[in-house]
Amino acid sequence: xxxxxxxxxxxxxxxxxxxxxxxxxxxxxxxxxxxxxxxxxxxxxxxxxxxxxxxxxxxxxxxxxxxxxxxxxxxxxxxxxxxxxxxxxxxxxxxxxxxxxxxxxxxxxxxxxxxxxxxxxxxxxxxxxxxxxxxxxxxxxxxxxxxxxxxxxxxxxxxxxxxxxx
Numbered sequence: 001x002x003x004x005x006x007x008x009x010x011x012x013x014x015x016x017x018x019x020x021x022x023x024x025x026x027x028x029x030x031x032x033x034x035x036x037x038x039x040x041x042x043x044x045x046x047x048x049x050x051x052x053x054x055x056x057x058x059x060x061x062x063x064x065x066x067x068x069x070x071x072x073x074x075x076x077x078x079x080x081x082x083x084x085x086x087x088x089x090x091x092x093x094x095x096x097x098x099x100x101x102x103x104x105x106x107x108x109x110x111x112x113x114x115x116x117x118x119x120x121x122x123x124x125x126x127x128x129x130x131x132x133x134x135x136x137x138x139x140x141x142x143x144x145x146x147x148x149x150x151x152x153x154x155x156x157x158x159x160x161x162x163x164x165x166x
Contacts, residue, residue: 003049003075005118007032009127010047010077010158013110014103019043021098022091028099043083043099050076050157057163067165074161079103081154084144096152100136107131107158130160 015030026042034046052075062068081103085095113126139153 002118002120002123004120005116005125006049006075006077006127006160007047008119009114009116009130010079010107011045013106013130014045014047014079017102017106019099019102021101022089022095025095025099028103038082041084043081043096045103046080046082048078048080050078052076062166069165071164071166072161073164074159077158077160079156079158081152081156083152084149085152087143087148087150092150096138096141096154099152100138100154100156103156104131104134104136107134107156125162125164128161128163130158133159 011030011032014028017028017030019025019028026040028043028045029040030045030047032047034044038044052073054071054073056069056071058069060068081100083096083099085092089095108131110130112130112132113128114130115124115126117124134156136154136156139155142151143149144151
């Protein structure tokens, strides 16, 4: 399956995601190509393919444009989360973890399998296991140059599979 299809699917799950928890957090903005500069106060998610493998499960192989037997394609999409919060916010300890929790919940409760269509080729595929085996890592909180805001970062890895005839 084309990488753009996976990116667009994850972006669609996360864009405009409401964040429960501390008040005042705007809905998440999801991007594939990051805006430069990003000047909004809303948390941002940047979605990018990280790694993948493809392996044949059965024979025959595709010969001359006729579909062959089944192959398994395994991909990892990485979601980079960034948010700038006020250093005087009384909810500072829970605000960014609430954003990460909202993203994880949106992924773990997404349709499985997800039936998606590639915008370039028109090929329809099933994405299996989105949100079933995730990992995440939160980076250290850093102060930005003016020292009035804190920068929060996290990385969420989202592996999934698809099965194709090729």
